Amino acid sequence: GAVVSQHPSRVICKSGTSVKIECRSLDFQATTMFWYRQFPKQSLMLMATSNEGSKATYEQGVEKDKFLINHASLTLSTLTVTSAHPEDSSFYICSAVRDYGYTFGSGTRLTVV
Amino acid sequence: AQSVTQLDSQVPVFEEAPVELRCNYSSSVSVYLFWYVQYPNQGLQLLLKYLSGSTLVESINGFEAEFNKSQTSFHLRKPSVHISDTAEYFCAVSEVGAAGNKLTFGGGTRVLVKP
Numbered sequence: 313g314a315v316v317s318q319h320p321s322r323v324i325c326k327s328g329t330s331v332k333i334e335c336r337s338l339d340f341q342a343t344t345m346f347w348y349r350q351f352p353k354q355s356l357m358l359m360a361t362s363n364e365g366s367k368a369t370y371e372q373g374v375e376k377d378k379f380l381i382n383h384a385s386l387t388l389s390t391l392t393v394t395s396a397h398p399e400d401s402s403f404y405i406c407s408a409v410r411d412y413g414y415t416f417g418s419g420t421r422l423t424v425v
Numbered sequence: 426a427q428s429v430t431q432l433d434s435q436v437p438v439f440e441e442a443p444v445e446l447r448c449n450y451s452s453s454v455s456v457y458l459f460w461y462v463q464y465p466n467q468g469l470q471l472l473l474k475y476l477s478g479s480t481l482v483e484s485i486n487g488f489e490a491e492f493n494k495s496q497t498s499f500h501l502r503k504p505s506v507h508i509s510d511t512a513e514y515f516c517a518v519s520e521v522g523a524a525g526n527k528l529t530f531g532g533g534t535r536v537l538v539k540p
Contacts, residue, residue, distance in 0.1 A: 318468070346527060355515065355532045356469075405468050407528070414459070414519075414528055416468035 314340050314410045318417025325396055325424055333391045333420045335406030341386035342408035350403040362389045396424045427452040427518050429531035437537045438506055446501040446534045448516030455521040458499040459528065460490055463513040475499065511538045
C-alpha cells in the first residue's frame, strides 16, 4: 500500500532558528501533498497544498514567508519553519494523495525553546 | 466550501460495548467521505471511505459507516469495542471530482474504552 515517510518525528530547536521537515512518498508518485498543523486535543488545520513543480497554495492566515514549502520532486515535499518561535510549537503532519486515497505521514512534534 | 461536524468530542465506552461516533457534513457539491483514526503522537490511519456505490462501508477491524445523503451524515459504528480502540477519530470530506482535492476535517472524537 501507499506509504508516506515523515522526518524527523521530533525536533527541538532554539527560538530564531529554522527547521526543515521532510515528507516522502515511498512507493508512489504524489503530485499533490498537503501540510497540516495540529494543536493538542484539536483537529488538523490545513496549512498549504503543495504541488510538484509549482508554488504552494497557502490557506488564509498562514504566513507563506514563515512556512516555506518546496515540492521539488514527485516523491518529496519539505516544510521549513523559518525563524521559529515558541508559538510555532505544534504537531505537523503531511499527507500525499494517490488516486482518491490520502496517506498521512507519522507527524513531526516541533518544540521551540 | 465544506464543513464537518463531529457532535461528540469525547465518548467513554466500556469494553465489548457498542459505540457510535456521529459525523454530519455540509457541502454545496457532492463529496467523498472518510474516517481516520489517530493514536497518540502519530499520523492518521484510514479506517474506511465512501466514494460511491453501497452506502454501507466496512473496515477490516470491525468498524462500519453508513452514508446518508438526505441527512448529510456518515456515522461510524462498532458493535463491540476493544481497549485498543482507544484513540482519536476524525471524519473528513473532500469534493467529488479531482483526486487532489483537499480534505476538510471534523473536530475529532476521542474514544476512551474502559475495562
